[in-house]
Structures are given as C-alpha cells and as structure tokens.
Amino acid sequence: MPNPKHKTTKSKVGMRRSHHHTSTILGAKCENCGELKQAHTVCPSCGTYKGRKVLAETKEV
Ligand SMILES: [Zn+2]
Secondary structure, eight states: OOOOOOOOOHHHHHHHTTTTTOOSEEEOOOOOTTOOEEEESOOOOTTTTTTTEEEEEOOOO
C-alpha cells in the first residue's frame, strides 16, 4: 500500500492551515440605509430585508 514516507509535521500543518481562517462576515451593504451588514440577512440597523420591512421598529425617544 502506498503511504506517505514521512509524517506531516506540526509546522507544515500550521503553514497549510494558515489560510483556513475566514475573513470578516460583513459582506454586503444594506439597500435601504447603506449600512454594512451580513449578506442574506435582515439589516440590524433598519430592520429591512430586500426592501421589505421585517423587524418591528423600536420606539426611540
Ligand atoms: Zn439597513
């Protein structure tokens, strides 16, 4: 059976996995207010999704 000749070192594993991190989740701009928000989610600042009001507006003084 073909097998790797040498064990992959922790160093090599670390080097390979250095690219596994994810970038920021804020990937989209809100169409309504222009705020940066997570893609395919309701905007947390104005509560709209695809131009439609989804969240009930909080009463501000
Ligand atoms: Zn918004």
